[in-house]
Amino acid sequence: MIKLYELSGKNSVIFSPYCWRVRLALLHKQLKFSSVETAFTDITKIHDGTFKTVPVLCDDKININDSFNIIEYLEAAYPAKPSLFKSNEGRALSMFIEAWASSLHPDIARMAIADIYSHLQDKDRTYFRETRESFFGKNLEIVQEESFELAKESFLVKLNLLEKHLIKTEFIGGECPLYPDFIVFGSLQWLLTTSLHFEVNNLPDNTKIWFSKICSTYSIKNKEFE
Amino acid sequence: MIKLYELSGKNSVIFSPYCWRVRLALLHKQLKFSSVETAFTDITKIHDGTFKTVPVLCDDKININDSFNIIEYLEAAYPAKPSLFKSNEGRALSMFIEAWASSLHPDIARMAIADIYSHLQDKDRTYFRETRESFFGKNLEIVQEESFELAKESFLVKLNLLEKHLIKTEFIGGECPLYPDFIVFGSLQWLLTTSLHFEVNNLPDNTKIWFSKICSTYSIKNKEFE
Numbered sequence: 001m002i003k004l005y006e007l008s009g010k011n012s013v014i015f016s017p018y019c020w021r022v023r024l025a026l027l028h029k030q031l032k033f034s035s036v037e038t039a040f041t042d043i044t045k046i047h048d049g050t051f052k053t054v055p056v057l058c059d060d061k062i063n064i065n066d067s068f069n070i071i072e073y074l075e076a077a078y079p080a081k082p083s084l085f086k087s088n089e090g091r092a093l094s095m096f097i098e099a100w101a102s103s104l105h106p107d108i109a110r111m112a113i114a115d116i117y118s119h120l121q122d123k124d125r126t127y128f129r130e131t132r133e134s135f136f137g138k139n140l141e142i143v144q145e146e147s148f149e150l151a152k153e154s155f156l157v158k159l160n161l162l163e164k165h166l167i168k169t170e171f172i173g174g175e176c177p178l179y180p181d182f183i184v185f186g187s188l189q190w191l192l193t194t195s196l197h198f199e200v201n202n203l204p205d206n207t208k209i210w211f212s213k214i215c216s217t218y219s220i221k222n223k224e225f226e
Numbered sequence: 227m228i229k230l231y232e233l234s235g236k237n238s239v240i241f242s243p244y245c246w247r248v249r250l251a252l253l254h255k256q257l258k259f260s261s262v263e264t265a266f267t268d269i270t271k272i273h274d275g276t277f278k279t280v281p282v283l284c285d286d287k288i289n290i291n292d293s294f295n296i297i298e299y300l301e302a303a304y305p306a307k308p309s310l311f312k313s314n315e316g317r318a319l320s321m322f323i324e325a326w327a328s329s330l331h332p333d334i335a336r337m338a339i340a341d342i343y344s345h346l347q348d349k350d351r352t353y354f355r356e357t358r359e360s361f362f363g364k365n366l367e368i369v370q371e372e373s374f375e376l377a378k379e380s381f382l383v384k385l386n387l388l389e390k391h392l393i394k395t396e397f398i399g400g401e402c403p404l405y406p407d408f409i410v411f412g413s414l415q416w417l418l419t420t421s422l423h424f425e426v427n428n429l430p431d432n433t434k435i436w437f438s439k440i441c442s443t444y445s446i447k448n449k450e451f452e
Contacts, residue, residue: 090315092400093322099390100326164325174318 001032005046005056009119015193017105018067020186022055025071025179027218029081040124067096067186084179093173097180101187102156108187110151112195114144117220119194129162142195147198166206170213177214185214192222227258231272233284234263236346241419243331244293247414248281251297251405253444255307266350278336293412294324297405310405319399323406327413334413336377338421340370345420374423385430392432396439403440411440418448 004026008164013021014035026033038046038054046056047063059077071084071094083095085091109116113132116188117140120128136143157164161186165172172180188211191198200208200222215222230249233242240246242262252259264272264280272282273289278353282291285303290296292341297310297320311317335342339358343366346354355366362369388410391398398406417424426448439450 085315087313087315089311089313089319089404090399091393092398092406093315093319095394096319096322096387096391096398099387102390103387161322161325161329164328165322168321169318172318172322174314178315180318 001034002026003036003056003058004033005036005038005043005054007040007054008121009124009194010121011021012037013119015116015119015190016054017101017186017190018053019055019181020189021067021182022057022070024182024185024214024220025074025084026097026216028084028177028179028182029074029078030206031074031078033080039121041127042123084182086173086178090173090178090180092184094179097172097183100161101183103188104155107151107155107158108191110143110147111155111198112144112191114141114197115193152198153190154203156204159207163204163207166210171210177217181210181214185211189220189222227260228252228282229262231262231264231269231277231280231284233266233280234347235350235420236347238263239345241342241345241416241420242280243327243412243416244279244364245281246415247293247405247408248283248296250408250411250440250446251300251310251360252446253308253404254405254408255300255304256432257300257307258305265347266370268349284451287310294320310408311363312404313418316399316404316406320405320409323398323409324386327409330381330413333381333384334376334417336369336373337381337424338370338417340367341422342420344422378428382430385433389433397436407436408438411437415446415448 004019004022006014006019006023008014014023014037023035043051043054043056046054047058051063051065053065055067055070056063057070057073059073062073063166064073075084085089085094113136117125117132118127132140138146162172169175169179188203188207192200200211203211214220230245230252232240232245232249234240240249240263249261269277269280269282272280273284277289277291279291281293281296282289283296283299285299288299290299298325301310311320315450326421343354344360358366364372388398395401397403400411414429414433418426426437429437439448
């Protein structure tokens with residue numbers, strides 16, 4: 001059976017945007033998989049120790065990481081299962097959406113870096129605090145406190161583009177969810193599963209409706225809808 | 227034969243982003259058309275006088291405006307000709323790209339509003355100056371002078387997303403140009419045909435290569451490549 005190594009925090013919370021993308025892709029393709037909850041500091045214990053990031057997908061004799069690589073693998077290996085791209089244009093849309101979603105990540109990090117820390121497994125805390133504080137040059141709690149409002153504003157301005165799109169179409173990929181939807185879902189889910197200060201009701205209206213449709217289509221139990 | 231009413235300035239310069247989108251779509255679909263050069267102040271003389279914007283496309287018994295409407299009409303009316311969307315996902319990509327390209331327009335307007343004015347037909351000048359100065363609350367030359375550098379910076383930051391995409395794929399829509407490519411081409415061509423201060427060499431590298439490929443594929447004589 002397919003194994004998916006996913007970043008996990010305390011109480012099995014799955015929060016990595018890239019892991020959510022692959023998790024939804026597997027659900028969409030109706031492929032059975034077992035999730036291997038993985039701490040940041042245990043990533044080097046996966047397989048032969050060469051992986052530096054998760055998700056890592058192990059299937060038959062292949063072990064790969066990088067969410068887009070994994071998606072390309074799944075499309076090639078399981079052509080009879082529901083497609084994630086549906087067409088070359090769906091693949092192009094996924095690539096553009098991936099670049100766009102990346103532009104949300106610095107804002108999300110600034111909105112939730114201390115909250116993310118608070119969700120980590122104990123064994124990850126020192127590693128995470130040291131690397132992230134070195135990156136920001138500041139204490140994590142101070143980064144979040146000082147940046148939250150401006151980062152939220154910047155984030156919501158960027159989401160206007162998605163909101164405009166979702167006024168015209170039910171899903172990002174058109175009439176049914178495709179990989180571009182899972183990319184953006186992953187980014188938002190990263191924020192929503194970790195932030196103590198941003199909830200689904202803070203999303204623009206159509207984005208919120210779209211988000212809840214993805215949750216119900218793939219039976220994602222989101223704390224926001226419980 | 228299809229008639230395309232296009233905004234035109236002095237010396238027959240075609241500069242409207244929306245007109246360029248439809249012009250390229252007609253070239254891509256290999257449909258013969260005659261261009262009717264139209265001044266801003268002559269738009270109300272088209273057909274029955276109900277149109278407030280160009281492009282207007284007249285074909286057989288249909289007269290329509292709005293670039294996306296026109297594209298949908300062309301796809302439906304000429305299914306045997308090369309497709310502009312190729313798939314539902316190509317249509318979804320076009321919609322997202324249209325929203326994204328719209329976000330470039332306020333920057334382009336601020337970078338080139340006085341230069342655009344200088345390209346207009348004499349009869350359009352009073353109308354254009356009055357409506358645009360009323361919008362900006364300032365003299366057009368002052369708007370451009372005061373805003374150019376900041377607007378250019380904002381524009382180039384936004385173009386990073388396109389540049390990232392074009393590192394991975396030859397055209398926005400994938401392996402061949404499609405309507406998403408024509409949308410962005412139209413927006414850039416608006417700037418490049420009018421600005422006296424921004425040229426194709428100011429575009430990021432991959433965007434520049436992509437732009438010149440579109441020009442050569444559809445035999446667009448761009449002043450920048452002459």
